[in-house]
Amino acid sequence: MYVAVKGGEAAIANAHRLLADRRRGDRTLPSITIQQVVEQLGLAVDRVMAEASLYDRELAALAVRQARGDMIEAIFILRAYRTTLPRFGYSEPVDTATMKVERRVSATYKDLPGGQLLGPTFDYTHRLLDPSLIDDAAVEEPAVKEPGEHVMRVSDILDGEGLIEGDGRMPEGHVMGDLTREPMEFPMARDLRLQALARGDEGFLLALAYSTQRGYGRTHPFVGEVRIGEVEVELDLPELGFAVSLGVVRVTECQMVNQFMGSAKQPPQFTRGYGLVFGQSERKAMSMSLVDRALRTDEFSEDIVAPAQDQEFVISHADNVQATGFVEHLKLPHYVDFQAELDLVRRMRRDYDAARTGSQDGMKEAAE
Amino acid sequence: MTDLATYNFAYLDEQTKRMIRRAILKAIAIPGYQVPFASREMPMPYGWGTGGVQVTASILGPKDVLKVIDQGADDTTNAVSIRAFFQKVADVAVTTKTKEATIIQTRHRIPEEGLREGQTLVYQVPIPEPLRFLEPRETETRKMHALEEYGLMHVKLYEDIARNGHIATTYAYPVKVEGRYVMDPSPTPKFDNPKMHMSEALQLFGAGREKRIYAVPPYTEVVSLDFEDHPFEVQKFDKPCALCGAENVYLDEVVLDDKGGRMFACSDTDHCEDRRDCGHAGHMLARKEAAE
Numbered sequence: 001m002y003v004a005v006k007g008g009e010a011a012i013a014n015a016h017r018l019l020a021d022r023r024r025g026d027r028t029l030p031s032i033t034i035q036q037v038v039e040q041l042g043l044a045v046d047r048v049m050a051e052a053s054l055y056d057r058e059l060a061a062l063a064v065r066q067a068r069g070d071m072i073e074a075i076f077i078l079r080a081y082r083t084t085l086p087r088f089g090y091s092e093p094v095d096t097a098t099m100k101v102e103r104r105v106s107a108t109y110k111d112l113p114g115g116q117l118l119g120p121t122f123d124y125t126h127r128l129l130d131p132s133l134i135d136d137a138a139v140e141e142p143a144v145k146e147p148g149e150h151v152m153r154v155s156d157i158l159d160g161e162g163l164i165e166g167d168g169r170m171p172e173g174h175v176m177g178d179l180t181r182e183p184m185e186f187p188m189a190r191d192l193r194l195q196a197l198a199r200g201d202e203g204f205l206l207a208l209a210y211s212t213q214r215g216y217g218r219t220h221p222f223v224g225e226v227r228i229g230e231v232e233v234e235l236d237l238p239e240l241g242f243a244v245s246l247g248v249v250r251v252t253e254c255q256m257v258n259q260f261m262g263s264a265k266q267p268p269q270f271t272r273g274y275g276l277v278f279g280q281s282e283r284k285a286m287s288m289s290l291v292d293r294a295l296r297t298d299e300f301s302e303d304i305v306a307p308a309q310d311q312e313f314v315i316s317h318a319d320n321v322q323a324t325g326f327v328e329h330l331k332l333p334h335y336v337d338f339q340a341e342l343d344l345v346r347r348m349r350r351d352y353d354a355a356r357t358g359s360q361d362g363m364k365e366a367a368e
Numbered sequence: 369m370t371d372l373a374t375y376n377f378a379y380l381d382e383q384t385k386r387m388i389r390r391a392i393l394k395a396i397a398i399p400g401y402q403v404p405f406a407s408r409e410m411p412m413p414y415g416w417g418t419g420g421v422q423v424t425a426s427i428l429g430p431k432d433v434l435k436v437i438d439q440g441a442d443d444t445t446n447a448v449s450i451r452a453f454f455q456k457v458a459d460v461a462v463t464t465k466t467k468e469a470t471i472i473q474t475r476h477r478i479p480e481e482g483l484r485e486g487q488t489l490v491y492q493v494p495i496p497e498p499l500r501f502l503e504p505r506e507t508e509t510r511k512m513h514a515l516e517e518y519g520l521m522h523v524k525l526y527e528d529i530a531r532n533g534h535i536a537t538t539y540a541y542p543v544k545v546e547g548r549y550v551m552d553p554s555p556t557p558k559f560d561n562p563k564m565h566m567s568e569a570l571q572l573f574g575a576g577r578e579k580r581i582y583a584v585p586p587y588t589e590v591v592s593l594d595f596e597d598h599p600f601e602v603q604k605f606d607k608p609c610a611l612c613g614a615e616n617v618y619l620d621e622v623v624l625d626d627k628g629g630r631m632f633a634c635s636d637t638d639h640c641e642d643r644r645d646c647g648h649a650g651h652m653l654a655r656k657e658a659a660e
Contacts (some may be wrong), residue, residue: 092534339635
């Protein structure tokens with residue numbers, strides 16, 4: 001007996017109620033607080049801030065909790081909030097040379113001004129499950145050292161010798177783009193590409209970066225340096241005539257140094273790939289810098305032979321909020337179009353069967 | 369943290385609406401041309417109607433009456449969800465009646481009932497570029513549109529005929545608008561294509577993820593691509609609607625049991641209910657009412 005499907009509204013309300021129930025889980029356990037997420041799942045919070053392009057630890061933590069730990073869902077929630085915020089200006093570029101560095105490592109020099117600082121890293125931990133975490137054992141206070149000499153940027157060391165291209169510069173008169181306020185257009189300049197990569201999906205960029213290491217668009221990279229720490233964000237107020245500090249953000253920066261043999265336009269020198277990400281995420285910053293360098297084909301007259309070098313391919317597919325929406329929209333009803341396809345396949349099938357029985361009859365006649 | 373989020377009428381801020389309205393005006397001025405616009409993140413996923421929602425949010429006024437359909441029906445979950453969104457953020461009057469609506473947002477169908485002057489049909493568009501599956505690069509397809517270079521599309525349709533004896537495109541069937549731009553009508557079945565031609569209503573198309581808006585103004589020529597010896601044809605159903613007896617409408621196939629039982633009923637639920645209210649009945653109608 002056929003009864004048309006009704007009651008979508010009630011079904012949706014009930015689904016949301018069930019979702020809230022599953023989110024809360026066992027009511028006999030205390031619920032996690034936003035502060036606990038901020039403090040103890042800090043790297044999840046960092047990733048959500050980075051890919052949502054909104055620096056607010058508490059809102060990001062709220063999104064993580066609301067999304068039941070689903071990172072892309074949390075990123076989506078925070079992005080949808082960010083987009084409603086008024087825009088009152090663009091900050092000055094942050095000066096990472098004056099960063100209050102907590103970690104800085106260079107793979108290109110054994111020792112260098114400012115030294116190698118390991119900081120809070122998973123590197124060199126043995127990935128053994130730690131039973132002491134089950135019982136919440138006491139944790140030692142960290143050793144803290146007074147800040148020492150200026151942590152010089154590795155690119156500045158190389159620059160002194162003239163062996164590396166300068167810091168990236170946009171052509172004279174170039175107005176800095178804003179990915180969130182203008183439609184994308186290709187070919188896309190490096191300022192917009194870097195914006196897209198900075199909010200791009202960590203996993204997608206990681207895979208692309210990895211592909212360049214395996215021969216799909218090699219860039220001959222060395223980690224000039226990775227640094228993590230706090231930088232000041234300043235806004236230039238024309239009314240005041242000077243820049244005022246808006247606060248401090250924690251960022252991860254990667255300067256990749258890439259060997260380059262030279263071209264008709266450029267002398268042999270080291271070139272750069274750049275990565276800058278909110279919070280602490282070396283994986284993302286390093287991937288970003290590898291992909292940034294791979295995408296700079298036009299500047300170095302390189303042939304585009306691999307996916308990581310193809311800006312339309314990379315930039316159009318790096319945004320996980322867009323990607324997850326479009327992939328998951330396939331679960332929406334498509335039965336009107338499917339009906340049209342069903343009709344077509346039935347018709348083609350009839351033609352096919354008719355042609356086959358026709359030719360079989362023909363063969364029988366020939367045999368007789 | 370507590371003073372989170374108070375939203376403007378119809379969610380989008382007025383600056384954003386202004387930007388979208390400019391894109392819409394440009395789209396109306398150049399029928400069928402895809403106007404890039406700075407699409408916003410919406411509080412629903414990309415691919416779920418964010419383009420249509422942004423267009424609707426930008427043209428919606430407090431006196432409008434909104435109808436939202438998905439697959440022709442007002443009660444499919446995503447249509448319910450989008451309608452609820454506008455009720456929440458714009459407190460606007462909603463209806464399921466095609467006649468009463470001033471704005472109809474749709475996914476995959478055009479209502480059976482002819483639209484009137486003053487009505488606006490807003491389509492949700494997943495892939496606005498009709499040439500996309502022939503040429504994946506935006507830089508190339510924009511050039512092709514600029515040069516009116518549509519040979520590739522005709523070759524594709526010709527190959528269909530060479531292979532199958534007929535054109536094997538059943539939905540998102542390409543159209544030429546006002547003799548200039550080839551346009552994707554969004555994934556509506558080609559059955560609906562003739563309704564776009566010389567429509568009295570304004571037709572707006574929003575693609576949020578792809579950041580494009582395009583339009584067909586009222587009384588505009590919309591021609592489905594074809595060949596002289598293979599003219600464009602729409603789907604035909606060999607049975608009328610089982611509930612209202614309508615012919616020459618688009619039908620959904622409903623599986624009744626596990627023994628191959630099927631029935632065909634109007635995809636446009638409002639049209640079907642209207643006809644039944646006027647006393648029309650299909651052969652399954654009595655059975656259905658008995659079940660209730």
